[in-house]
Amino acid sequence: MEQFKARNLSMLMDLYSMTMSNGYYLENTADNLVAFDVFYRRNPDGGGFAIFAGLEQVLDFLEDFHFTQDDIDYFKSLNLYNDEFLDSLINYRFRGTIMAMPEGSVMYPKEPVLTVIAPLMDAQLIETAILAQINHQSLIATKTQRIIQSAQGRPVSDFGARRAHNIDAAVYGARAAYIGGVNSTSTVMAAKMFNIPVNGTMAHSWIMCHKDEYTAFKHFVEIYPQNSILLIDTYDVMTSGLPNAIKVAKEVLEPQGKRLKGVRIDSGDLAYLSKEARKVLDAAGLTDCKIVASNSLDEFTIRSILDQGGCIDSFGVGERLITARSEPVFGAVYKLAAIKENGKFIPKIKVSDTVEKITNPGRKHLWRIYDKRGYAVADLITLEDEIPDLTKEYTFIDPNKPWKSKSFVGCTMRQMLETVMIDGKRIKPSPSLDQIRAYVKNQLEHEIWPEEQRFENPHHHFLDMSPAYYKMKIELLEEAHKHEQ
Amino acid sequence: MEQFKARNLSMLMDLYSMTMSNGYYLENTADNLVAFDVFYRRNPDGGGFAIFAGLEQVLDFLEDFHFTQDDIDYFKSLNLYNDEFLDSLINYRFRGTIMAMPEGSVMYPKEPVLTVIAPLMDAQLIETAILAQINHQSLIATKTQRIIQSAQGRPVSDFGARRAHNIDAAVYGARAAYIGGVNSTSTVMAAKMFNIPVNGTMAHSWIMCHKDEYTAFKHFVEIYPQNSILLIDTYDVMTSGLPNAIKVAKEVLEPQGKRLKGVRIDSGDLAYLSKEARKVLDAAGLTDCKIVASNSLDEFTIRSILDQGGCIDSFGVGERLITARSEPVFGAVYKLAAIKENGKFIPKIKVSDTVEKITNPGRKHLWRIYDKRGYAVADLITLEDEIPDLTKEYTFIDPNKPWKSKSFVGCTMRQMLETVMIDGKRIKPSPSLDQIRAYVKNQLEHEIWPEEQRFENPHHHFLDMSPAYYKMKIELLEEAHKHEQ
Known part of the structure; x- marks a missing residue:
């Protein structure tokens, strides 16, 4: 104990x-x-x-x-x-x-x-x-600075706590990542201790604990109309997550004069999916809806995604930042x-x-x-x-x-x-x-x-x-x- | 604070x-x-x-x-x-x-x-x-088990604290390393907390803080006659460290009926140096003196050293164990x-x-x-x-x-x-x-x-x-x- x-x-x-x-x-x-x-x-x-x-x-x-x-x-x-x-x-x-x-x-x-x-x-x-x-x-801090550089001005958030080498590594790692340039962390203990901006939305379990994806999204934006970033890859980004997110934007948020803030993609081909998702969002009039990407990112994958024209507005970076995996x-x-x-x-x-x-x-x-x-x-x-x-x-x-x-x-x-x-x-x-x-x-x-x-x-x-x-x-x-x- | x-x-x-x-x-x-x-x-x-x-x-x-x-x-x-x-x-x-x-x-x-x-x-x-x-x-624990396997029955000690991802990583890492099979740790906090056997002798600074290497060794074995493991690579293993260690064994320890327990090599070509050192120790009648090796070891370097016939009796493993560097x-x-x-x-x-x-x-x-x-x-x-x-x-x-x-x-x-x-x-x-x-x-x-x-x-x-x-x-x-x- x-x-x-x-x-x-x-x-x-x-x-x-x-x-x-x-x-x-x-x-x-x-x-x-x-x-x-x-x-x-x-x-x-x-x-x-x-x-x-x-x-x-x-x-x-x-x-x-x-x-x-x-x-x-x-x-x-x-x-x-x-x-x-x-x-x-x-x-x-x-x-x-x-x-x-x-x-x-x-x-x-x-x-x-x-x-x-x-x-x-x-x-x-x-x-x-x-x-x-x-x-x-x-x-x-050194590793983070490289990741920040690769993101070319796009915000980056530290999502690494669960893969850190125990608790201090998550907490002091978040502090060092903030020094190195991340805009925020998802690690509450670090955010509270060091007054770092904190963020976070939902896990796949939120979607799986509801009747269906649409209901999960609908409940979420009803509770968090100002924090409406929806995770759209639980079933399938293009055929399920994205259409349901747009439906919620149109049916729940827009009637209240609110906008869908963003969608997050956590698996699959991030370069391809983000470009396709951007087209669909723009066609639906959601040009202000941001696309957030996560999933084993580091300076090399981020650079590659952006070189391919990936339409990503911000990145959540976890295990490869918090462990400095490459070195x-x-x-x-x-x-x-x-x-x-x-x-x-x-x-x-x-x-x-x-x-x-x-x-x-x-x-x-x-x-x-x-x-x-x-x-x-x-x-x-x-x-x-x-x-x-x-x-x-x-x-x-x-x-x-x-x-x-x-x-x-x-x-x-x-x-x-x-x-x-x-x-x-x-x-x-x-x-x-x-x-x-x-x-x-x-x-x-x-x-x-x-x-x-x-x-x-x-x-x-x-x-x-x-x-x-x-x-x-x-x-x-x-x-x-x-x-x- | x-x-x-x-x-x-x-x-x-x-x-x-x-x-x-x-x-x-x-x-x-x-x-x-x-x-x-x-x-x-x-x-x-x-x-x-x-x-x-x-x-x-x-x-x-x-x-x-x-x-x-x-x-x-x-x-x-x-x-x-x-x-x-x-x-x-x-x-x-x-x-x-x-x-x-x-x-x-x-x-x-x-x-x-x-x-x-x-x-x-x-x-x-x-x-x-x-x-x-x-x-x-x-x-x-998983990484350690691989290192233990490569050492083929020779004792391995965790020396990793200074390169761990902060304090918990040193302490809980030492615990996990013990589960994975190390025989001891040099990390006092972990040893005390989890009752793990603890070990450690001297840094290069001990030698540099004395008039010369011989005096440093002599004082050390006078204070720790039961714990006489001497670090022999501060200046040069074969021309300085080893001769001085043998001199201390003969002049200080043996007249008291004591034996030199070991020498540690922390740099250079560990396979080559350990074989040469073994010959010199044996020729001096110090066949019971152990050779301890450290310096960026992992399962691959240990296997390579032993494949080359390196005469190493135990290993101190630091950064590559405590960070699981390869993965x-x-x-x-x-x-x-x-x-x-x-x-x-x-x-x-x-x-x-x-x-x-x-x-x-x-x-x-x-x-x-x-x-x-x-x-x-x-x-x-x-x-x-x-x-x-x-x-x-x-x-x-x-x-x-x-x-x-x-x-x-x-x-x-x-x-x-x-x-x-x-x-x-x-x-x-x-x-x-x-x-x-x-x-x-x-x-x-x-x-x-x-x-x-x-x-x-x-x-x-x-x-x-x-x-x-x-x-x-x-x-x-x-x-x-x-x-x-």
Whole structure:
């Protein structure tokens, strides 16, 4: 029973976090200040970017982070850890500082999107929950943005709850989908919790629970004259559903001065049926009646339907949005970047034979560079005490082509990581969900190159480094390589 | 803040459930008794079966189902529904009967796995939450079973929390993975909640937070001499991690009479590295030191590693298990089967041009038929008042080949749907998670044909019908077809 009741989310950790924390406690290093970066390595679906989402829930989680006596007793039952350490957890609160991109930011591979500066133990305990939240919501926001793009301005609604990976995935997935651009959700819990517009009409069972389809439609519009969207594929769209819907429009709604708002098709050939249905509706004078389509849609099926001239006014998208079916793993990771020693952060690098897996070490700034038209032309990593002066000629290094430096004169820049939490407390109010959604839209319309937004072979955004940062990284790599031998 | 606190899960519904319920209330049909079946249409990953999971949480949800005044006020704010109806929800409790397969049952497409017999409104309100729970847990249990099969008896641990679709997906996913056969999880919340064995050692950050790899290993085994599994790929497995691990085994553990338990490799060519590492460990006399592998594993990579002779003793499986990456949608649906009229259930059928989408109508029994060796040779749907007598020759109809009836003489049978809830209350205690897990294992070892368990072109289990049931279904289809014309 109690698993669905109030939850203490601090326990959403991998056991190794506690194992290491107990170790640091015994080594007396648990309070050493460290910096960990969250970043991801590859855009889903071969896209050109991703959308950063889930920050609000991360901050909620960190502000509420605590252990109950019951949690402590559980850890004691494992007979792995020091009792004094475990007893000290009863008063434990997260003490760190968080720097992060604003929620809804367009983000790119390998750049820091969130930095945790905290005592070593604090930083280690929160890893799993932070990653789960950011990975999930960024996954769904990014997938949704693709679906929205394919719908070319037509409204899209999230219908996914029943196929979500359990309840949080439905609810936080709906939140992320709204950030990514859906106009509404059918998931009541998410709509209520986050104030998202909610919609929904009828299932096939409504029709099957009535004497016949006509009666089902008639009763429905009598009860909901303002919400008259009828599901017309229970028996047959063209020979039954559509004629019955038109009959109800003429016999029930029009005599009251009302109009049939829409019909929904949930099966069959959506491109063909929508074109045929449009002709029949128009011929009946129902030119204002919208056609809504649903049934395993995603960006590819929607694009195909519209390429075929499908007459669909809005889309309900379920399982392929809420699970990001084409690429259901978002792989953000959490890596040590620096350790403070004698008042100074010492950069740390994770080397690997796989070049892709080498981290960007140290404390750092991330800047987004905009050209005169306002387009983001590159992102730039600098040392934490560098502020590039773009009024002069400033040379950046592309780490993938270090022999080929480049300069951006007359560009503007923006610092991407903002401090949002100090000593475990938020330092400013969060933006509203509608503000986050509008921020996404604004970036995609005005800042992000269309060439980065196409599905096939998008342009890969440049992630450049200042000469000083690049030098520091290369020196660390050379040092590590010497060490290995 | 409050979104992570106590949750009232009744609001995890699609809005259309409330829209229809309000409609039934106004039509005065909300209390009509109906039966809905949950079933799915296609096995994930082209497999031969799936594992039914999530029942325990469905029953929790139904016993706790209620609306708060705050929920009611939210619905009132939508200005869609009748106020008297909404006010009546404050006393509303789920009043239905649930019949279901025991949790952990092997299940097949198109057969009922759970039946709800309830007043129309009750049955409609619970649809989304039931489906989300069963779809998610069945997805993960089914995927896990494939991974376990590929590991050929080697232990597998769930490492997936950070890539799960939010917190429930990590926690209930770990539960489902345990049902599907993992030996342990690294997700503390799930381990505590469901009493699953928990494990975990260190991240790369442990090594990077120490002076050097040797010191990191030394401190770790000093603190955890009984839990000495060392992560050896932070710098380089063969030139650094492995020599340092062996040095710690010789210099720190062996003088205390202790042994190095294992090494973990989390990157690189796992087949090659594990074979090389095995040779070096054996040459150093560490023949009892286990090799643990992790890094984007699934049933295909594990099979490939073992086919290449990889010397891996156990696997940690993360993102591809916890998201069921190869097929992240489990498509169970919830369809009206019958409506009670004048004391008798009248069967209802959902027709469709897509033959696959035609439902199996009416109240029904589902039987599993076993041959003399104990193998399940077919499942059988009968009318609810039929009990097949297998001591005599009994003829079944294969609905895909109705011209070809068959008989099973001397077989035994088992009724698959058990009544687990009456009037909204559980009627018996639930099995423990370990019992469910053992039940899965027993079915796969003793009851389910190996031919149904292979990955490529598995045998498709027969879902047969009694002659009387088949006749009823065909008559309903003929009736519906007449109606259409």
